[in-house]
Amino acid sequence: MLLIEKVLTLNSCDIFYDTPEANLVELAGALEELDLKAGTQLFSKGDLGSSMYFIYQGKVRIHDEAHTFAILEENEILGELSILDAEPRSASATTLEETILLKLEQEPFYEIMISNPEVLKGILKTLCKRLRQMDIRLVENQALGTAG
DSSP: OHHHHHHHHHHSSSSGGSSSSHHHHHHHHOOOOEEEOOOOOOOOOOOBOOOOOOEESSSSEETTTTTEEEOOTOOOOOOOOHHHHHBBOSSSSEEESSEEEEEEEEEHHHHHHHHHHHHHHHHHHHHHHHHHHHHHHHHHHHHHHHOO
């Protein structure tokens, strides 16, 4: 994958929306490209993590055994919690089809984040959005449980 394709992928993600292009070029140089087959488990719940992933192409299922939390597609990110705190993964991730991911390790991410607070703002927005979606699902599930 060309450097410009990596920069465009980063630019299309919410967390890097306001990041200057020069910073994106620097960050893109630190990305590792992963070509994965359908059914590949990227990581398991409980694994220690220190990286996040950008979906360039394909679909990834976020799950805990049979329970699916989300299906993520192109231009979405996963593993963003682990890049912030390097704690055990809260769910598993498995590809649903042939998938190309761009992997970002914690150290290069921190270096960019220090020089560009917009990146931190972007990742916080992404985390807040996902928490709100989880809250809505929880309330809906509780309502269904009490309605029956």
